[in-house]
């Protein structure tokens with residue numbers, strides 16, 4: 157019973173997991189053993205050594221494969237793989253490339269992804285990297301492709317400017333040229349957006365964010381529907397050793413059980429707060445994919461929606477839980493505002509049950525070169541809000557009190 161045909165609200169709870177065959181335990185046990193007994197040399201039950209095979213990690217990997225709509229037959233994880241962090245997942249995906257290969261990446265990326273690409277793999281792996289604003293459509297992407305282009309990497313919505321990439325268009329260009337397409341789906345989660353369904357080859361996640369959901373575990377994931385890529389990624393995961401521990405696999409699996417409920421509340425709260433912020437005199441600009449004012453509103457509706465509604469009809473658009481605002485003022489006003497919030501914590505990261513706020517230029521995106529930050533609009537008056545699942549009234553009151561103090 158893999159529940160792959162069930163609705164996503166059911167899959168978050170059941171997919172990839174069966175009661176333990178020996179004890180009947182409903183939750184997959186945390187399987188800590190590093191090694192497994194063999195009857196005779198080479199004769200084992202599918203488990204040799206825990207870096208290579210682990211039942212708790214497999215359960216998580218099958219769960220996320222089902223959520224992203226992957227099912228690689230003959231693979232114990234069905235196309236999912238769990239890593240020690242989102243960056244470890246990203247780094248392992250890059251190992252699919254060879255020295256001298258060309259990678260085209262969205263110009264607005266998670267700061268750590270930008271750092272890994274530009275400051276590590278360009279040097280250690282000899283990758284050639286082009287950063288491209290892919291919001292302008294497929295023509296610019298076509299023109300950037302060379303004989304050496306082997307991978308296209310996108311994030312959508314992007315971090316922190318919440319720009320969107322046309323997933324269908326990018327996947328079509330990549331497929332036409334035989335280029336591996338990768339989408340970091342951390343912000344939208346499979347509840348709202350499933351890149352494989354748009355034709356992408358690989359989905360990457362920081363499980364630290366919405367999938368874990370409780371700000372108590374660091375992890376990363378990849379999901380693919382292509383057996384060749386899954387086989388290669390599994391080989392790389394085992395070779396590099398960047399696996400998620402059994403206990404952390406259990407924590408992410410536990411978090412995923414409430415993903416559907418949490419995402420609904422994240423989206424409802426964020427929608428209401430974004431609408432409120434847009435009217436606020438101390439805010440000069442709000443970006444949120446659920447607002448009619450989002451510059452790519454139509455694309456937002458095509459990319460992001462509740463995929464499995466209870467009645468099975470239509471698509472209900474959803475904006476996610478992240479909001480970016482530009483305050484009326486500069487660094488001083490931002491500092492005062494960020495020091496004044498009480499319920500909302502000033503902290504990096506996102507996607508947990510609690511609301512967080514941060515200053516990308518000083519915090520999460522400090523590693524992006526200043527001129528690139530300016531081009532992207534990561535200015536001193538920009539703040540990024542990860543809307544949690546608290547009472548929206550309490551969140552609005554906290555924001556209003558903080559605005560009063562600047």
Ligand SMILES: *Cc1c(COP(=O)(O)O)cnc(C)c1O
Nearest residue numbers: 241242243266340342362364375
């Ligand atoms: C946090 C994050 C990452 C990196 O994940 P870690 O788990 O922190 O290593 C990658 N991409 C996005 C979009 C993120 O938000």
